[in-house]
Amino acid sequence: MTVRTTLSSPNAEVVIGFDAPFCIIGERINPTGRKKLAAEMKAGDYSTVSADALAQVAAGAMMLDINAGIPLADEPKILADCVRLVQSITDVPLCIDSSIIDALEAGLAAYEGKALVNSVTGEDESLERVLPLVKKHGAAVVAISNDETGISTDPDVRFAVAKKIVERAADHGIAREDVVVDPLVMPIGAMNDAGRQVFTLVRRLREELQVNTICGASNVAFGIPNRHTMTGIFIAMAAGAGMTSAIMNPLHAEQLVAVQAANTLLGHDPDCMAWLSANRPPVAEGAAGGRRRGRAGGRRARSG
């Protein structure tokens, strides 16, 4: 059994799937917590947006998340501007990210291809407003497993919310393959059981509900030291539990190399070709070769 969510731009297609390599969705184009970027975007300066788009794709992003959530700004216009701009300079499909329905609508109207809408929740208002939009534009959608009662700390409740969203999407004519469930990742520093909960939930979502899964990976290590190493290990373990995509930062080598290793270990890297290519030894392999090989950490994949 396999499940495939296909996203597209005019020139490219990406599959999130049980039988596909883990889908890396670049998280950087998001003004939350980035004051300078927020000010630029609000002023119509998209130079950082362009640079972040190109850098993430060069590092290995297979899709890009675009978020324009800036207080007191014209979010629908900025989001649509960014969608058009990023589509003009890269071929990767986009994830259109907003909690405001008008912004999602503007972003989708500007987008060419099949986008991933981020997100719908289990709240009735969200379901009734976002799902018709997703259907109208032939998009796929991220389903976040919280509802009117908030984010439950009980994984069974989160599973039930995800199931409800998948069923409601079906009522709107949206196939199960086009719903990618976010089990919600809590910071491990605040909730000791956060990792184990996600791993268990992801396995159930895959085996019982048969859906692809996604998460905002960097949240898990919020506030703790050596954060990107922890995030990388989390992503690899989540992939091992069955997670098929993440919104993450491919510019951090610790996150990128973890995905690459997980792909290889899960059988998604035939003959280890991707691993070998990302970890090619230095060209000059003469007398110094032996010593260079001794420092394993020195040959990390494209570093941020």
Next chain:
Amino acid sequence: MTVRTTLSSPNAEVVIGFDAPFCIIGERINPTGRKKLAAEMKAGDYSTVSADALAQVAAGAMMLDINAGIPLADEPKILADCVRLVQSITDVPLCIDSSIIDALEAGLAAYEGKALVNSVTGEDESLERVLPLVKKHGAAVVAISNDETGISTDPDVRFAVAKKIVERAADHGIAREDVVVDPLVMPIGAMNDAGRQVFTLVRRLREELQVNTICGASNVAFGIPNRHTMTGIFIAMAAGAGMTSAIMNPLHAEQLVAVQAANTLLGHDPDCMAWLSANRPPVAEGAAGGRRRGRAGGRRARSG
């Protein structure tokens, strides 16, 4: 349901268990592939053995594997010497590692406490010779899931061999808790499915056979570049699938940090205290603090 394998020395006890932090067993005291060490050990020079013991324990090893497999050497005597020596300078329990029954016997006779015997296979001769020895010395044993027909590439066959060993051990009065199964890790470069097979098998061994598991972790990345990073990610994913111990190299920061992160993410690190202690920011946190924090890779746990 939990399963606990308790190993001991005169002054310390270590638990390999479903509800315990991942057990790191240092692999370094092994002359295989270490010509200089082999020559030293054969000549009765155990200075490297001492240094390796102390360094691995300082780095985080909770047990040490002791192997004295040197061609044309008096393996029983050397193994017993090493067991006595290492027990005189560290408190960690030992894993007595040999394919020669007389060496296992000599090592066990020299050992004080409850040791882990490495290993018994599913071959009748091995079962009939090793298990009585394990029982006689009140030890635990590593069960390697191959038999007369060799190492099967079919995980179902390997599961069946493990089950047979557990049953045969019970016939000899050895409890299921005292059999730690090695599912056998193949190099990913030679067998693309090696990772996924181990993860699936480990889950079955834990859920169906209810045994602890162990592996020689570094084998997975044999012959490929950036080897220790791949090994670290493998260990974390194996832990996520339910593996509870590994013979590995804690002197490689990539392996050690992966275990630490996996422990935290699996709920075996209350309040992240172990992670925080291993990844403490530099003491001088003044003006330069912000910049230092920017380099996530720089603050790896005790590096090798």
